[in-house]
Amino acid sequence: METHKQLTIGLFGFGVVGEGLYKVLQQTPSLKASIKKICIKNYGKKRNAPASLFTTDREELLNDRDINVIVEVIDDADAAFAIVSTALKNGKDVVSASKKMIAEHLPALLSLQEETGRSLLYEAAACASIPVIRNLEEYYDNDLLHSIKAIVNGSTNYILTKIFDEGLDFKQALIQAQQLGFAESNPTLDVEGYDAVNKWTFLLTHAYGITAAPDEILFNGIQHIHAADAAVAREKKQAIKLVAQAQKLNNGQVAAFVLPQFVRQDDHLAFVKNEYNGVVIESGFSDKQFFYGKGAGSFPTASAVLSDIAALRYQYKYEYKKLYHHRPHQLSQALYLRVFVSFDDIALIPRERFEWIEEWHAQEERKYLVGVIAFAELKNNTWWRENNTSLILTADPVIEEVETRKLKKKSLELAGIV
């Protein structure tokens, strides 16, 4: 039988995750992993570990031949990329939790892994404690993976939960999330969807072999959701969630987006509340599996980092099977989305660009419509996120083919808006 690799770790970062890791590794000698040196930004604070462990000089870790694993849990994406790429080049395996760094540098990180033959694991970077990367990579074969829908950002989910369950308004909910540590003091990355789309980029790689930059994916956050939208959702007995979705189309390509979406009560994602994350995978034979757990925070993150460290003992690497061993899928724009749009002034809504309009509520103080629109229309234009307009996908929003010409004019006439 294969023997375990003895791991000697150089750790970057000694915040709550780093310190937690240090403690658990100390308490669990059977893991055969010990931290030799810890690189911190500055010596300012008193640390709960022997002073001799610490340095501020990253080279001390990166050039130490005894250190065969670099674990990086810092929150500076640029510094993280420099550390991770040097570590791989220096022949070290790497565990990282930096989603932004991975999303932005994925092509370079793929090349570095190929060139060096070293392993880069980052389960903690998406959905923290939920082993979503490992399952997409190892268990859900390309040909059998119909779709994946997920809540990947805990801050926005916390805020949406408070808005729905406790009737808080957006600002109150955000402040509460910040007080509890579920949202950053600068919440833009979370609230406007950047964090979610970052995670979605590399989850798409493990799911479908797609290597897209974050800005190639259609996304938005929850910043435009209006109190009246929540009221409509409640009336329909639905919730609004920030849903990252990818699904295979009949043309063999993949539709992917991260947008607010109405979610029915019986949808698995409706179960995902507060700071939790959830992933629904629809695989062969159209069966659904649901993975659920904490998606952020020090303990869930440390837990995922530990699982990656444990996997390195067996020389585990991502093979990127969907990218290298299959014909990777392409992102498609050849689809339509059924959307809810609320707005103040109909004049600012280019209603003629909808394929058709199914509902039309012009009497309410906050007006809204439900209609079907080309994916490309949203990808290539910004009117739907300007002028206090909200766009929220309906439940099951993807429509692959429409008979536009027949329906368009008729539906607009019926709606009395042309």
Added chain:
Amino acid sequence: METHKQLTIGLFGFGVVGEGLYKVLQQTPSLKASIKKICIKNYGKKRNAPASLFTTDREELLNDRDINVIVEVIDDADAAFAIVSTALKNGKDVVSASKKMIAEHLPALLSLQEETGRSLLYEAAACASIPVIRNLEEYYDNDLLHSIKAIVNGSTNYILTKIFDEGLDFKQALIQAQQLGFAESNPTLDVEGYDAVNKWTFLLTHAYGITAAPDEILFNGIQHIHAADAAVAREKKQAIKLVAQAQKLNNGQVAAFVLPQFVRQDDHLAFVKNEYNGVVIESGFSDKQFFYGKGAGSFPTASAVLSDIAALRYQYKYEYKKLYHHRPHQLSQALYLRVFVSFDDIALIPRERFEWIEEWHAQEERKYLVGVIAFAELKNNTWWRENNTSLILTADPVIEEVETRKLKKKSLELAGIV
């Protein structure tokens, strides 16, 4: 990059799972897996596949050198063991869905895998579509796996759900389950817990390296649950589920059992209704992950079989890491359980064998008590499943240490029962 292995399959069984597999493999040439021959019990029925594919002679598949994978989806455990062991000896990889066969023959199957170096995969045998074996084997390292709690039997969960949500009595619920195909015409294996404990045996192997026979594990089914027990549960705003549980103790050993258990509304397992299965894994840093999906039925089973077939293209094998690469855990009897016991006649309850009794309801028509009892008392005796007695674990039932002598007499005195 590694190339795919071309898979030529010999299929045993052409029921709903077998036929579904055949169709999907035909429709998905990129899977590079084709069925060369199908072995059936008899030619009686008309089949939706070319007649030339079928045989009733198992040797035609087992001795065919072209066939490098045997897939076995029959429901005769003895025949399945003969097929699987011959296939491994003949140098073929095997995918099996026979939980009973695997539970009963695990030591022999482990030896056969070691001797032959072939791969035997059986994700479909436990929780069907939920990749629980793969995650326990690959993701949750021994040292980080605190506990695992699961609903692994869909029939009993369906029955319990109907009893709780629709107020059906046990017999009505059972008949409905049978009509919908969620319970066998002979429901004993499901209802009395045999199916659940069978699955638990090999899940314990992948979780903790424990290789116990089913009868070494403390288990019971739902056959003794009384209508009055459900009423008590409802009063406490709890449900009753048949829960398979294993958890690491302070002594380094593992407590494992499959028993009905009260489940709080906020427990992940309360979400698992009808024929669904669910698994809650508590790992490093005490964080919980929840896996949920369909646990039985033709499509979920076929879906898991397909994932195993896909994995064989990459020569995937279970390494049984917890058994071979770690010091395997031992089952412990050194613990106590907090139990609810309802009964007709106090004279038949050996109340002096309880460590202490916390609640005592002697006025109700159906009497019950809540008390703490040694695990070994239940493992070694049968009074608790005789004479119309029900025993149901309370939520969080495991107690590691008790100060018996002080409490015992006092609590019994207080209860007025000695």
